[in-house]
Amino acid sequence: MGLPLEILRIVLPVIIVGGIVLFVMLRMKHKYEKGTLGKKKTKSAQDFLDSLIPLGILIGFAVALLLSLFSPISLLSSIAWGTGIGMLFGYVAYEIYSKKEESYS
Known part of the structure; x- marks a missing residue:
């Protein structure tokens, strides 16, 4: 019973994080194709x-690196x-x- 739990x-972190990455990438692709990506008037605001x-x-x-230094969570997982x-x-x-x-004050 220990081996399946270890696997x-x-x-599990790879699967969940992969789902997060796919969600963000597909949402950004959808916004790009629809033409609704965020646009700012100034170059510095757009760069930010x-x-x-x-x-x-x-x-x-x-944050994950600091957390793994001070807790028993493994480095790769964190x-x-x-x-x-x-x-x-x-x-x-x-x-x-x-x-x-944008505010112009």
Whole structure:
């Protein structure tokens, strides 16, 4: 009974994070084909909008690395979870920021 549980513990993060990545990629592809990707008027705001998803991945990676240093969670598992959740948070931030109106103050 121990071997199937061990295999599940190893494979489950890859399956869940793979689902998150597929969700984000397919949503972005759908928005691109529909022509509803977020557009900002200034170049700096557009650059920030375009970098939200990679920034989320990097922050998730850093948090996962720190978490694995101070807890008994394995490094590879925490990196998989951290980058996947960071990508999802980056996508949510992208959606929120792309709908936000620019202020000129």
